Amino acid sequence: MAPIPTPDARREDSPEAYVGMEAHRAERLARERGWGTVRSLAPGTIITMEYVEGRLNFEVADGRVRRCWKG
Template identity: 55%
Template sequence: MPSGGTDDFPGLPVGAARRLADERGWRVVRVLAPGAMMTMDHREGRLNLLVRDGVVERGWEG
């Protein structure tokens, strides 16, 4: 189970967010652009990052 929540990711550059996710134990990191199509299946241990212009706007599990 990853440590920490998803509130620390918004505002980070995508590279820094990926490194933080790795340090915290997220198994899978999915980077999504605004409006991107995505599956709606929930996967425990997957971190979703909504990224605009290389900066994370939102992060959530699943």
């Protein structure tokens, strides 16, 4: 099991670094880096706009992350 990173490590994690990765690899890496919730969404999925601390969102198409954002 990976060590639990400090909240500062999660804040320093750049969402852009996940773009282009295979979705399952990106999700595993995000959890290892301390993200409590990792959400994968298909393009065009309707979602609410509330910000949730500790959540990382992936837009996934053809098994790869196309877009990534915090909250």
